[in-house]
Amino acid sequence: MAPSSYSSAAATALLTLRYASLEDVAQDLDMVIQSSSQGEWSWEGASEEESRKWIDFIQDPVSVPESDTAGLAGKLNVVDGVSLMFCLLSHPHGQEAEGGREAVVDVSAPTLATNDVTRIKKAVLDRSHQWRTDGVESLFLFDLVTTAQTLAADLTASSESTLDAPHTSPDTRTTDAHPAxxxxxxxxxxxxxxxxxxxxxxxxxxxxxxxxxxxxxxxxxxxxxxxxxxxxxxxxxxxxxxxxxxxxxxxxxxxxxxxxxxxxxxxxxxxxxxxxxxxxxxxxxxxxxxxxxxxxxxxxxxxxxxxxxxxxxxxxxxxxxxxxxxxxxxxxxxxxxxxxxxxxx
The missing domain is CATH 3.30.70.100 (Alpha-Beta Plaits)
Structure with missing residues (x-):
């Protein structure tokens, strides 16, 4: 998702995130980047100077002018072939003094079947609808990453893969003569x-x-x-x-x-x-x-x-x-x- 105007980005994105402040945006991005492996997060459409400014913003949002966050956008590689796209929106004209900031999120999975991409997008939207009930008021992107990772890993795994770990033994079905x-x-x-x-x-x-x-x-x-x-x-x-x-x-x-x-x-x-x-x-x-x-x-x-x-x-x-x-x-x-x-x- 390349940096774009408020209207075009909001109109085409999957989901709009509403943060109470720029500090909340910085904290959310910091959690996502710090909990990701090297190379999984990348800035989108940014010059070297812009990338430095955005990193400074995440590390110390109070000390960075709000104008330095213009066009801030990034991509997180959830699993191979599946990414979450993030773009911080500029204030709509005339609403600069209202406080809070919005960002948009979308899913990019060009190598997956259309039905699988739809399933991931639905899972992301469904999770966002649970935020009010679960009391989630910030760390929105960080929360969505877990949802996307869970489903994307399932979809990109082979059909023979099963829920297992090194310690496990073959499953016992309840149709056996004796209870498990x-x-x-x-x-x-x-x-x-x-x-x-x-x-x-x-x-x-x-x-x-x-x-x-x-x-x-x-x-x-x-x-x-x-x-x-x-x-x-x-x-x-x-x-x-x-x-x-x-x-x-x-x-x-x-x-x-x-x-x-x-x-x-x-x-x-x-x-x-x-x-x-x-x-x-x-x-x-x-x-x-x-x-x-x-x-x-x-x-x-x-x-x-x-x-x-x-x-x-x-x-x-x-x-x-x-x-x-x-x-x-x-x-x-x-x-x-x-x-x-x-x-x-």
Whole structure:
């Protein structure tokens, strides 16, 4: 998407993002760029001087004149052949004093079939419609990247690819004579702080790789919540400890056994026992990457990492997962009020 006027860019783009301030724009772009691998982000239609100005804007938006952001546009390579295009819009004539800024996002996937491109665009739009309900007020592009990565990876994979990880064994179907038993686990970490966007890159990659549901709260303090098959959670715990952060504690390490039941919806949809077990996890409930209920076994379950910005939102999220108040208190290190929730595990 080349830099363009307000009217033409807004008219042709897939989605318009409405930021409260330029500082929010800079923070969103900083999160996206810092959590991406080298070479995945590129500036569009920019001279070397413009690129330097835009980098300065992201690093310190207050010190950069607003005029230096004119025409700011970039592209993120989500997976091979699929990109998200971002363009910051200029203020419409006569509205310069109203505050806030708008940007537009589009999907570019010239090598994919038209139907697949349509599916990715629909997933991006559907996710944006959930922002009000989920309380997402900033980091819009960062949130959309996760959605696009999940679906694009599925579409560009071969038809033989399955939801797997190095630790997994072949799926057990619930049509077997005996019910399947799968060990699940949940691990909740406390960290003194979690601010650097680069730290989120690992979790954005590891959660899908290990088939783990992740919920991460950024800020002071930071929290890491992971749930999935016990072996996968063990591997995640090992990797987190291997990061050697100065102040981090594993506060909850819980295990239980899931047993298949042919009467449940997942079994009726023809899902494998392993996928049913993953969908039964507490953190899977209302997770933005959990879009598979009711779609049938042809829609592969793919997990991901959800980023939450405030402690209050994290408490609400964990309560809606039906974790016990005792477990939430233990993980967060705070005393809860209205201790009346019960856990399913």
């Amino acid at each position: 038993h799968i060990e699940l686990a949940r691990a909740l970490f406390w960290s003194h702080h979690l601010k650097a966007p680069s730290k989120l890159k690992d979790f954005n990659n590891w959660c899908p790789e290990l088939s783990i549901w992740g919920v991460v709260r950024v800020g002071y303090p930071g929290y890491l919540c992971f749930e999935g098959e016990a072996e996968a959670v063990e591997e995640m715990v090992k990797r987190v400890k291997g990061l050697q952060w100065h102040a981090i504690q594993l506060r909850v390490d819980k295990r239980w056994t899931w047993m298949s039941d042919e009467r449940k919806q997942g079994a009726r949809e023809g899902r494998s026992a392993r996928e049913q077990a993953l969908l039964s996890c507490a953190l899977a409930q209302e997770h933005p990457d959990n879009v598979f209920v009711g779609q049938g076994a042809e829609a592969k379950v793919r997990t991901g990492c959800q980023v939450i910005e405030t402690l209050g939102d994290l408490v609400t999220r964990l309560r809606r997962c039906r974790l016990s108040e005792e477990e939430i208190e233990e993980a967060l290190g705070i005393r809860m009020s209205n201790s009346n929730s019960n856990s399913n595990q």
